[in-house]
Amino acid sequence: xxxxxxxxxxxxxxxxxxxxxxxxxxxxxxxxxxxxxxxxxxxxxxxxxxxxxxxxxxxxxxxxxxxxxxxxxxxxxxxxxxxxxxxxxxxxxxxxxxxxxxxxxxxxxxxxxxxxxxxxxxxxxxxxxxxxxxxxxxxxxxxxxxxxxxxxxxxxxxxxxxxxxxxxxxxxxxxxxxxxxxxxxxxxxxxxxxxxxxxxxxxxxxxxxxxxxxxxxxxxxxxxxxxxxxxxxxxxxxxxxxxxxxxxxxxxxxxxxxxxxxxxxxxxxxxxxxxxxxxxxxxxxxxxxxxxxxxxxxxxxxxxxxxxxxxxxxxxxxxxxxxxxxxxxxxxxxxxxxxxxxxxxxxxxxxxxxxxxxxxxxxxxxxxxxxxxxxxxxxxxxxxxxxxxxxxxxxxxxxxxxxxxxxxxxxxxxxxxxxxxxxxxxxxxxxxxxxxxxxxxxxxxxxxxxxxxxxxxxxxxxxxxxxxxxxxxxxxxxxxxxxxxxxxxxxxxxxxxxxxxxxxxxxxxxxxxxxxxxxxxxxxxxxxxxxxxxxxxxxxxxxxxxxxxxxxxxxxxxxxxxxxxxxxxxxxxxxxxxxxxxxxxxxxxxxxxxxxxxxxxxxxxxxxxxxxxxxxxxxxxxxxxxxxxxxxxxxxxxxxxxxxxxxxxxxxxxxxxxxxxxxxxxxxxxxxxxxxxxxxxxxxxxxxxxxxxxxxx
Ligand code: ADP
Ligand code: MG
Numbered sequence: 001x002x003x004x005x006x007x008x009x010x011x012x013x014x015x016x017x018x019x020x021x022x023x024x025x026x027x028x029x030x031x032x033x034x035x036x037x038x039x040x041x042x043x044x045x046x047x048x049x050x051x052x053x054x055x056x057x058x059x060x061x062x063x064x065x066x067x068x069x070x071x072x073x074x075x076x077x078x079x080x081x082x083x084x085x086x087x088x089x090x091x092x093x094x095x096x097x098x099x100x101x102x103x104x105x106x107x108x109x110x111x112x113x114x115x116x117x118x119x120x121x122x123x124x125x126x127x128x129x130x131x132x133x134x135x136x137x138x139x140x141x142x143x144x145x146x147x148x149x150x151x152x153x154x155x156x157x158x159x160x161x162x163x164x165x166x167x168x169x170x171x172x173x174x175x176x177x178x179x180x181x182x183x184x185x186x187x188x189x190x191x192x193x194x195x196x197x198x199x200x201x202x203x204x205x206x207x208x209x210x211x212x213x214x215x216x217x218x219x220x221x222x223x224x225x226x227x228x229x230x231x232x233x234x235x236x237x238x239x240x241x242x243x244x245x246x247x248x249x250x251x252x253x254x255x256x257x258x259x260x261x262x263x264x265x266x267x268x269x270x271x272x273x274x275x276x277x278x279x280x281x282x283x284x285x286x287x288x289x290x291x292x293x294x295x296x297x298x299x300x301x302x303x304x305x306x307x308x309x310x311x312x313x314x315x316x317x318x319x320x321x322x323x324x325x326x327x328x329x330x331x332x333x334x335x336x337x338x339x340x341x342x343x344x345x346x347x348x349x350x351x352x353x354x355x356x357x358x359x360x361x362x363x364x365x366x367x368x369x370x371x372x373x374x375x376x377x378x379x380x381x382x383x384x385x386x387x388x389x390x391x392x393x394x395x396x397x398x399x400x401x402x403x404x405x406x407x408x409x410x411x412x413x414x415x416x417x418x419x420x421x422x423x424x425x426x427x428x429x430x431x432x433x434x435x436x437x438x439x440x441x442x443x444x445x446x447x448x449x450x451x452x453x454x455x456x457x458x459x460x461x462x463x464x465x466x467x468x469x470x471x472x473x474x475x476x477x478x479x480x481x482x483x484x485x486x487x488x489x490x491x492x493x494x495x496x497x498x499x500x501x502x503x504x505x506x507x508x509x510x511x512x513x514x515x516x517x518x519x520x521x522x523x524x525x526x527x528x529x530x531x532x533x534x535x536x537x538x539x540x541x542x543x544x545x546x547x548x549x550x551x552x553x554x555x556x557x558x559x560x561x562x563x564x565x566x567x568x569x570x571x572x573x574x575x576x577x578x579x580x581x582x583x584x585x586x587x588x589x590x591x592x593x594x595x596x597x598x599x600x601x602x603x604x605x606x607x608x609x610x611x612x613x614x615x616x617x618x619x620x621x622x623x624x625x626x627x628x629x630x631x632x633x634x635x636x637x638x639x640x641x642x643x644x645x646x647x648x649x650x651x652x653x654x655x656x657x658x659x660x661x662x663x664x665x666x667x668x669x670x671x672x673x674x675x676x677x678x679x680x681x682x683x684x685x686x687x688x689x690x691x692x693x694x695x696x697x
C-alpha cells in the first residue's frame with residue numbers, strides 16, 4: 001500500500017524541496033518573488049534552475065517544458081532536452097535561469113482571435129513562480145503564462161493572475177475600513193468537483209463519434225438508464241475502484257489534493273473532488289487532473305470521457321466551482337459566523353457578490369459557454385441558462401429584515417434532531433442544500449454549478465474575481481468617504497439588497513414557472529453560445545475588463561471571436577462525423593439487413609407459397625421507407641454545410657447558422673438513425689449500443 005504522506009508531492013518542486021535544495025539566500029529571494037510578486041533576479045534564477053534540473057534528473061527526467069494554457073481549451077507543451085554539447089563531442093545536462101524564466105514557443109499556431117498576424121509569430125512564455133514546477137512522463141514541467149511579443153495575452157493564466165491581484169487590492173481596501181490593518185493579501189480559493197464517464201476502451205475504439213468528437217452522435221436509448229437511481233453513491237465496481245486508486249496516487253504525487261470519489265447519477269459516471277486551494281493552483285491542478293484521468297484510464301483499458309454530454313438521454317457531466325475569498329490572516333470572508341445578522345463585514349462581502357452576479361449575469365453565462373455545455377444548460381439535469389443565486393432561508397430572512405429596517409429574530413428551528421441517541425444533534429446547515437441553483441451559497445462559499453466538465457476553470461474565475469473586485473472597488477470608494485462608517489455600511493448593504501434582490505431565487509430552478517418568473521424579473525436567459533457571445537462584447541463588459549487591466553478591448557473582442565469560431569468548428573466536425581457514419585456505416589448496414597430479410601422471405605416462399613412472410617415484408621417495407629428518409633436527411637445536412645461556408649468571415653453569424661440550421665439538421669438525421677437502430681438486428685448494427693457502452697465496465 002502506498003505511503004500517502006511520503007508520495008504526496010513527491011513529483012513537485014515544492015516548498016519543502018526548495019528548502020532542502022536551495023541555498024538559504026536563494027530560497028529567501030525566491031519566496032519574495034512567490035509571495036510579493038517581486039521580479040526574479042537572473043542570478044537567483046540560475047541557481048534555482050540548476051537545483052531544479054538536478055532534482056528532475058534524479059526523478060528520471062531528460063527534458064523540460066514550459067507548460068501553458070492557450071485558448072485552445074487544452075494545455076500546451078513543447079519539450080527541450082537538458083543536453084548541451086561540449087567541445088569534445090560529448091554532452092552535459094544544463095538548465096539556465098533564462099530557460100527557466102522565459103520560453104519562446106512559436107505562437108502562430110495557437111488561436112489569437114486575429115490579434116497576431118502570422119508574420120508576427122513570436123510569443124513567449126514566462127514562469128509563474130506561484131505554481132510549482134513538477135515532473136511528469138520524464139519531463140520537468142514549468143507552469144507558465146503565454147503572451148505575444150507585443151504584450152497581448154494569449155492564454156488563460158495571465159488574466160486569472162491579474163484578476164486575483166485586482167480582487168485582493170480592493171478587498172484589502174475594504175478590510176482596512178473594518179480595522180483589519182494586518183491583512184495585506186486576499187486570495188480567492190477554489191475546489192472544483194469534476195464529473196466524468198468511464199467506458200471500455202475496446203468499445204470506444206469502435207465508435208467514430210466518440211473518437212472524433214468525444215460524444216455519441218447516434219445511439220438509441222438503452223432499456224435501462226438512470227431511472228432506478230441505483231448508481232449515485234452506489235458501491236464502486238472493482239475495475240473502477242482500481243482506476244480510482246491509481247488515479248489518486250498519481251494525483252497525490254503531483255501534489256494535487258484529491259479527496260472525494262464516488263459514483264454519479266448516470267450509469268458509468270463518476271466524480272472526483274479535491275480539497276480547495278488558491279484559484280491559480282486549483283486551475284493548474286484541475287487541468288492536470290483531467291489529463292491524468294485520461295492517462296490512467298488508458299492503462300486500465302478504459303476511456304475517460306470529459307465531454308459535457310457524451311450520451312443523449314442520460315445526465316451529462318459538469319464541474320462545480322466552489323469559490324470563496326480568504327485573507328492572508330486565515331479569515332474566510334464568506335463565512336457568516338454564528339450571527340450573520342450582526343456580521344457587517346460578511347454582509348458587505350455578500351452584498352458585493354450579489355451585486356456583481358446581478359450586474360454581470362451575462363459574463364458568468366459567457367464564462368461557461370461551449371458547444372458541449374450547450375447540451376446541458378437548461379436540460380433537467382444541469383442548472384438552466386438563467387443565472388440566479390441561492391442563499392437559503394436563514395440568510396434570506398436576514399436580508400429581508402435589513403431591507404425592511406426591522407430587527408432580525410434568529411429562528412429557533414434550525415437545530416435538527418437526528419432522532420437517534422448515538423448521533424449528536426447538529427446545527428442544520430443554514431444553507432439547506434439547493435441542488436438546482438446555478439450559483440448557490442453553501443455555508444462559507446459559493447458553488448457555481450454551470451461549468452461543463454471539460455472546461456478550463458480559469459475563465460469563470462476570471463469573471464468572478466473581476467466582477468467582485470469591481471463591486472468592492474465601488475464600495476470602498478463610497479465607504480472611505482463616509483463620516484459614520486457603521487451606518488454607511490448598513491445603508492450600503494440595504495441599498496444593494498433593494499436594487500439587486502431580483503437575482504436571488506431560493507426555489508426550484510428546474511421548474512417551468514421559474515423561466516417565466518425570471519423573464520418578469522428581467523433576468524437574462526442566454527440559451528446558446530452564440531446568444532451569450534453577443535453580450536460578451538457589450539460596452540459595460542469591455543469597460544469592466546479595461547478598468548481592471550484584465551483585457552484590452554482588442555483582447556475581449558479576440559476572445560469572443562475565438563469562442564465563436566471554436567463553436568462553429570466543433571459543430572462542423574460533428575456534422576462531418578455524422579455524415580461519415582451515416583453514409584459509410586449505417587446506411588450500408590441497414591441496407592444489408594433489408595437484403596437479408598428479403599432473401600429470407602424469398603427463400604420461405606420458394607419452400608411453399610403458404611408460409612407467411614408478413615414479418616419480413618413489413619420490416620422490409622418499414623426500413624426501406626426509413627432508409628429513404630435517412631438518405632434525404634443526409635443530403636439536407638450536406639447542403640446545410642455547403643451554405644455554412646458562406647458565413648465565413650463573420651464569426652457571430654456563422655456560429656448562429658451552425659446553431660440554428662446545421663445543428664437542427666443533425667438532430668433530424670440522428671432521430672431516424674436511432675429509430676432504425678431499434679429495428680435492425682444487432683448483428684448488423686455497426687456500433688456498440690448505448691447498453692454496451694454504459695453498462696459494460
Ligand atoms: P458537495 O456537497 O457539493 O459535494 P462539499 O461540501 O463536499 O460539496 O465540498 C465541495 C468542494 O468545496 C470541495 O472541493 C471543497 O474543498 C470545496 N470547498 C470547501 N471550502 C471551500 C472554500 N472556502 N473555498 C473554496 N472551495 C471550498
Ligand atoms: Mg457540488
